[in-house]
Amino acid sequence: MNRSKVDNGNAARHPLISEFANDADMAELIEFFLSELDHRLQVLQAAWDTGNLEQVQSLSHQLKGAAGGYGFPSISEVAAELEHALAIHTPGSTLPRDRFESLMSQLRRAQAGAHHVD
Amino acid sequence: MQNDRHEHHDARLLAIDDSELIHQLLRGRLRNERIQIHAATNAADGLQLARVLLPDVILLDIDMPDRNGFDIIQDLKADPTTHDIPVIFFSSDANVDTKIRGFELGAVDFVTKPFEVAELKARVNSAIRLSRLVRMLAQRAQVDGLTGLWNRAYFDWRLGEEVAIAERHCNDLALIFCDLDRFKGVNDTYGHPFGDQVLERFGLLLAHGRKGDIACRYGGEEFGIILPETNAQEAANVAERLLVDLRSMTWRRDPGLAITASFGITDLRRVHPRTTAALVESADRALYAAKARGRNCVAVSDDPPQARLTA
Structure with a gap:
């Protein structure tokens, strides 16, 4: 999977930092969000690989609603785009792969940002 | 005064939302507000908790996988024990029709996700204040809570x-x-x-x-x-x-x-x-x-x- 290698490199070069990174009240919450990311990425990838679009849609719906609250509005945005693309997707038509990859790449960038802070 | 038990405890908020990310965020963000937060991640638990806890306010997600928030609010409003609990809808789909439908089903307010913390706090506190006033009036001034007429x-x-x-x-x-x-x-x-x-x-x-x-x-x-x-x-x-x-x-x-x-x-x-x-x-x-x-x-x-x- 060349694509994911490229993305990982990209993520490391462009880490995504929470808008609330300087808010002491938010430190614990952001940490919780980031600590879950690994698992979330895996579940999303597995759902996508097995064609479980309903689960991908539901997971992106949750990220749309929550990520902005943790200081990652760009994740909310791409998650909303993916959710919308899946909502109007009809069986047999082209999958919104680019939208999916955008979300994954944003999540990886946030993950890279977590290590970056340390 | 002394028989109003509601003056003496922290306000109770019940959040019904299928996303654990949202529950964590609420707990973290409302930590200093003297609000006890209770969480339900599906409709059945939410309705059950609402009846047992009798929270001061319910934050209700519209899009949930098992039953949506519009169904849930109708159950809450049909049950006399939960009928008067103010419900704030919580959704990332903020189109006007959705909002109007929510208000028509008896919601007191609407918060869009992702939410601004200050706004959420203000709206939750305003709903709690309002419900306390309505309850107080109903108890003390003999006003009917629904119509505002004398009881x-x-x-x-x-x-x-x-x-x-x-x-x-x-x-x-x-x-x-x-x-x-x-x-x-x-x-x-x-x-x-x-x-x-x-x-x-x-x-x-x-x-x-x-x-x-x-x-x-x-x-x-x-x-x-x-x-x-x-x-x-x-x-x-x-x-x-x-x-x-x-x-x-x-x-x-x-x-x-x-x-x-x-x-x-x-x-x-x-x-x-x-x-x-x-x-x-x-x-x-x-x-x-x-x-x-x-x-x-x-x-x-x-x-x-x-x-x-x-x-």
């Missing part, structure tokens, strides 16, 4: 006062009883939230009647209006006007629907002895006559009025 207890007390005053000054005193027609059918067909809307709007109509008249919610879909210095004939005119206004109301839910009511009227000169109990009984009989006549009309007690009192 039954106030009606009983006030009618006693007005009868005594009328007797002292040899004044007229009329009483109107009215009952919304086939209201159970309205509830069954359109749901309880719509039934509540009908009660609320009819209550508003009664509240804006003549100055000096005292409009009360007698119970369920029955209302009583005390009209000092008014005889039954004048009261019948008041009732006719109310009936015309009610019939001409339009209902968004079903533009073809006409809600009607029946009115029974009496006054102090038609009852013996001149007591509140006799007055209530006479108005009730007249109301029954209006129903028997086919509803959607005004009936005056057929007891003959006694000669006008002289001072």
Whole structure:
């Protein structure tokens, strides 16, 4: 999977930092969000690989609603785009792969940002 | 004061949302607000917790996998134990129709996701304040929480006062009883939230009647209006006007629907002895006559009025 290698490199070069990174009240919450990311990425990838679009849609719906609250509005945005693309997707038509990859790449960038802070 | 237990504990918020990310965020962000946060991640747990906890406010997600928030609020509103808990909808799909639907089903407010923390706090606190005020008024000032009219207890007390005053000054005193027609059918067909809307709007109509008249919610879909210095004939005119206004109301839910009511009227000169109990009984009989006549009309007690009192 060349694509994911490229993305990982990209993520490391462009880490995504929470808008609330300087808010002491938010430190614990952001940490919780980031600590879950690994698992979330895996579940999303597995759902996508097995064609479980309903689960991908539901997971992106949750990220749309929550990520902005943790200081990652760009994740909310791409998650909303993916959710919308899946909502109007009809069986047999082209999958919104680019939208999916955008979300994954944003999540990886946030993950890279977590290590970056340390 | 001392019997209001709600003043003494932190406000309880129940969040019903399928996303654990949201629950964590709420817990973290409302940590310093003196609000206890309880979480449910599906409809069944949410309804169960609402009944057990009786929270001060419910934050309800619209898009959930098992049942959506619109279904859940209808269950909350249909259950008398949870009926009065204010519900704030919580959704990332903030189009106008969704919001209006939420308000029509009885929500007090709407917060869009992702949410601004300061705004969420302000809205939650405002909903809690509002529900406490409504509850306080209902307990202490004898106001009906749904319609804002006087309640039954106030009606009983006030009618006693007005009868005594009328007797002292040899004044007229009329009483109107009215009952919304086939209201159970309205509830069954359109749901309880719509039934509540009908009660609320009819209550508003009664509240804006003549100055000096005292409009009360007698119970369920029955209302009583005390009209000092008014005889039954004048009261019948008041009732006719109310009936015309009610019939001409339009209902968004079903533009073809006409809600009607029946009115029974009496006054102090038609009852013996001149007591509140006799007055209530006479108005009730007249109301029954209006129903028997086919509803959607005004009936005056057929007891003959006694000669006008002289001072």
